[in-house]
Amino acid sequence: MFLCSFAANRRPATRSACPCGRSAAVISLSRIAQSRYNAQPIVSERSASSDALESLAIGVDIGGTGIKGAIVNSRGDLLETLHQPSPRTTSALRDFVHSLVKRAEAPVRGIGVGCKGIIDAGSTRVKSSPGDLNFLEGQLLSEAIGAGDLPVCAENDARVALIGEVLWGAARGRRNVVMLTLGTGVGGAVLVDGVILHGVNGAAGHLGHTTIDPRGGLCICGNYGCLETHFSSRAIESDYWAHIHRAAPTKLSITSTGELPSSEAIFRVAAAGDECARYVVDRALEYLGAALVSFLHTFDPEIFILGGNIVAAGPQLIVPIQDRVARRTKTLLGREVPIVFQQIVGLGGVAGAAGLVFLKQNLLAI
Numbered sequence: 137m138f139l140c141s142f143a144a145n146r147r148p149a150t151r152s153a154c155p156c157g158r159s160a161a162v163i164s165l166s167r168i169a170q171s172r173y174n175a176q177p178i179v180s181e182r183s184a185s186s187d188a189l190e191s192l193a194i195g196v197d198i199g200g201t202g203i204k205g206a207i208v209n210s211r212g213d214l215l216e217t218l219h220q221p222s223p224r225t226t227s228a229l230r231d232f233v234h235s236l237v238k239r240a241e242a243p244v245r246g247i248g249v250g251c252k253g254i255i256d257a258g259s260t261r262v263k264s265s266p267g268d269l270n271f272l273e274g275q276l277l278s279e280a281i282g283a284g285d286l287p288v289c290a291e292n293d294a295r296v297a298l299i300g301e302v303l304w305g306a307a308r309g310r311r312n313v314v315m316l317t318l319g320t321g322v323g324g325a326v327l328v329d330g331v332i333l334h335g336v337n338g339a340a341g342h343l344g345h346t347t348i349d350p351r352g353g354l355c356i357c358g359n360y361g362c363l364e365t366h367f368s369s370r371a372i373e374s375d376y377w378a379h380i381h382r383a384a385p386t387k388l389s390i391t392s393t394g395e396l397p398s399s400e401a402i403f404r405v406a407a408a409g410d411e412c413a414r415y416v417v418d419r420a421l422e423y424l425g426a427a428l429v430s431f432l433h434t435f436d437p438e439i440f441i442l443g444g445n446i447v448a449a450g451p452q453l454i455v456p457i458q459d460r461v462a463r464r465t466k467t468l469l470g471r472e473v474p475i476v477f478q479q480i481v482g483l484g485g486v487a488g489a490a491g492l493v494f495l496k497q498n499l500l501a502i
């Protein structure tokens with residue numbers, strides 16, 4: 137909720153980000169953008185405030201398989217990064233964050249945390265986070281981290297990824313933005329008139345749990361036929377596996393250790409002519425395109441961002457989606473809404489989590 141109160145200094149910030157793993161070097165957002173899927177150059181801009189230039193914050197992104205963190209300045213430069221397997225205990229989380237705080241060579245203004253699940257941004261309480269992070273449920277992240285006098289703020293992981301893109305990435309300067317994070321599951325976040333949608337219980341924007349097939353299968357959320365059950369890495373992998381199980385002709389097979397072909401491999405062989413993979417990918421894209429049309433009609437955003445691991449599919453993913461969605465939305469919206477990839481690939485959640493601190497302290501604004 138506090139995002140809407142950052143009205144005043146609307147400073148265009150920019151640049152910097154990084155790869156996964158640990159690094160002592162400053163990593164530039166423009167390098168990431170040009171080496172990945174959004175090849176447009178990013179123009180660096182200086183903040184008017186010397187205070188803002190010197191400000192540092194810790195950004196932490198707690199995911200189901202890994203935890204990432206970085207020391208970030210208010211221009212979005214990631215000065216030092218750290219990446220480890222996800223903590224399974226509160227003390228492991230605390231140790232991770234404290235190790236980052238110790239590395240800062242100047243005082244930090246606070247700690248921002250992105251976490252999957254439903255997070256009460258006001259209190260930092262994890263209201264719900266099913267799966268491997270359920271040890272955090274009911275806890276205040278500010279207390280779990282135990283950072284003394286350092287302020288801690290927290291948000292859902294997709295929302296911090298969106299904030300990172302608005303401050304320093306594909307949606308710089310935009311105030312109406314929708315983002316989907318396409319990975320093992322499908323996360324979503326919505327920015328309307330500069331305000332992140334939270335809803336009464338903090339669950340607004342869970343776009344991956346929009347029903348796109350009333351007769352579809354049961355989803356982790358308890359609903360049936362969600363977008364996540366049709367377009368996520370698990371959905372694509374299980375659909376391809378079903379073809380293998382039925383002895384359909386496929387180029388990929390289950391490994392000797394029982395591992396299914398990955399969604400990345402399925403996209404790759406689809407492009408190389410595997411008929412089964414192409415069928416699976418085309419069908420998944422059809423569902424994703426239908427969902428995007430609905431989201432555009434619902435939110436009328438300036439720009440739509442696709443993020444998460446699946447964006448590695450590159451043009452194979454975005455070109456058919458753009459054409460399909462544009463044809464179906466031009467009449468109602470009166471224009472073609474850009475659908476772009478996340479620019480801060482890999483550490484967007486970390487950057488955005490640090491951005492929360494700068495927003496809350498009015499060093500930056502949306």
Ligand SMILES: [Zn+2]
Pocket residue numbers: 344345346355356357358359362364
């Ligand atoms: Zn669902």
